[in-house]
Each structure stands twice: as C-alpha cells, then as structure tokens.
Amino acid sequence: MTSTNESATPAFPCMLVYAGRERARVFARAAFPRRRGRTVMVRTIDEFEAAIRRELIDAVVVDLAAQGEDHWTLAARASDFPSTPFFGLLPFRTTDAEALARSASFGFADVLCEQIDESSARDIVAPFGYSARFARALANAPEVLGLTTETQRRTWHAIVQHAGRPVTTTTLAAVMGVTREHLSRNFARDKGANLKRVIDLVRLISAAELSKNPGYDVRDVAAVLGFASSSHLAVTTQRIASTRPASLSGLRAVDLIDRFVHGRTRSRVAGKEGL
Secondary structure, X not given: OXXXXXXXXXXXXXXXXXXXXXXXXXXXXXXXXXXXXXXXXXXXXXXXXXXXXXXXXXXXXXXXXXXXXXXXXXXXXXXHOOOOOEEEEEOOOHHHHHHHHHHHHXXXXXXXXXXXXXXXXXXXHHHHOHHHHHHHHOOOOOHHHOOOOHHHHHHHHHHHOOOOOOOOHHHHHHHHOOOHHHHHHHHOHXXXXXXXXXXXXXXXXXXXXXXXXXXXXXXXXXXXXXOOOHHHHHHHHHHHHOOOHHHXXXXXXXXXXXXXXOOOOXXXXXXXXXX
16 A cells, blocks of 8 residues: 555554553553554463454554563564554663564564653554555545545545444444435435445455455454455455455455446445445
8 A cells, every 4th residue: 555645544543562561551551542542452372363353453562571482473473464563662771682673573663662752652653553554545536436526535535544444324424514315415426436335445445455464364354344244245345346355365456446437336226325
C-alpha cells in the first residue's frame, strides 16, 4: 500500500502488547490508553497467537527485556505478519545493544524506550499502524470509481478509515449527518456504484492485503475483518471480484478495483443497502 494523504488517521487503532514485566504493562497502559483505541495485553505465546487471529491488529509491541526467551519467539513472528508493524520495548541500558540488533534483524519498525513520554510513543507508532497506512493509501478514491461529489468523497473517506472492518450504512449516515436512505440514494446517483458494494470492495482490498501475510490463512483473514465466516468472505469475494478467497493474495488493490468496475458495482435489488 502506498501513501497518498498524510492527514488520514485510523478509526479504530488496536494495539497488541506482549508485556512480560509489570513496568512494561504500566508503560503500555499509559502510552496507549483506552480513550485512544484498544490495547490487548498478553503474557504468553498462546495468548498472542489467539489475539492476532481474533481481531485486526494495527501494531504489535514486544517487551524485549522480559525474562526467558518467549519474547524472541514472538519477535520472530514479525516476518509472518508483515502488514502489521512490530515494535520493541526496552529500558535502553548499555546491555541492550544485542537486543536492538536482534530486533532489527527481525524487521521491527522501531524500538521504544521506556523513558520517553507517552505522547512521543504514540507519535512513533501511529504512522506505521495498519489502519493509518490503509487509510492513507486509499484516501483518494480511484478515478475509475467515479466518486466525484462531496458526499461520495466524504463517505469513501469514512469507509477507508475502518481499514476493512465492518461498517454499516447506518453508521456512515450518522457520520454524514443524514438518514441512511438519503445517503444510499445520493451516493449511488447517476447510476453510480451502490454504497454497500463500495463498502464490500474496501473490505476486500483489506482482505487481499492481509492474505499476503504468511501467518494468516483464509479463516484468519475472515475472522480479523469481522466476516461472519469464511463462507461469507467467499461470497463477498465472488460478488465483488469474481474469484475465490485463496486467490486474493495474488491480487493488488488496482486489480480488485478493475474487476469491480466491470459489472459488479450495483446490487441486483435497488435500495437493499443496509448491513
């Protein structure tokens, strides 16, 4: 995904933190408080594996000063989830040089120092988060979609903020300050794409991005993006891109959009826009 608009910010940032020490947990709670998103705190490898497959994670923070070797086992998982940036957490002692080098070898985005203030930690992590990068990459709707009105552009912006998570037309209408019926009708004006179809397109673009991660299978992608089941993802993939979920890993956003605009932009029954 490439960046097109630096001002875009994620709608639902979710941090996954492996904290083996109490000091690390205190730091994470202060740096990533609930009012700024959701933080999932784990202490074991099993808890980590369950969490990263349960919901869409924007970034992972690993306590690299924890006792034992579990943190290095988790650090090695960064290569399995390249769409999700991994960050280390260290007290930055003179003995931490080896840990810094190892984290770099695992492809970590950066390492946080426990002594920095909370806002600085957020500023370091935020630009790398999955939702933030997704929103920036798709901030401007592709011209081929024909989303030219102010309503269409603002709605598209609200959709991509969710980074593929479920979003209803009712929620979008509330953001726009209009009724669901009004938004659906005006979004699809002049035989444009149905709002529900565009929501599905964006979700599928996210599914394709996540499918490129070796650590996810089709069932995992469906789960983290809130699809009811793998079958639900399969139906959406067929409807929007005329392919199977197993093929998503080989498709780019531009490929999906190209497939979408060729006869898949409108529902068969007009007006059935709600989720």
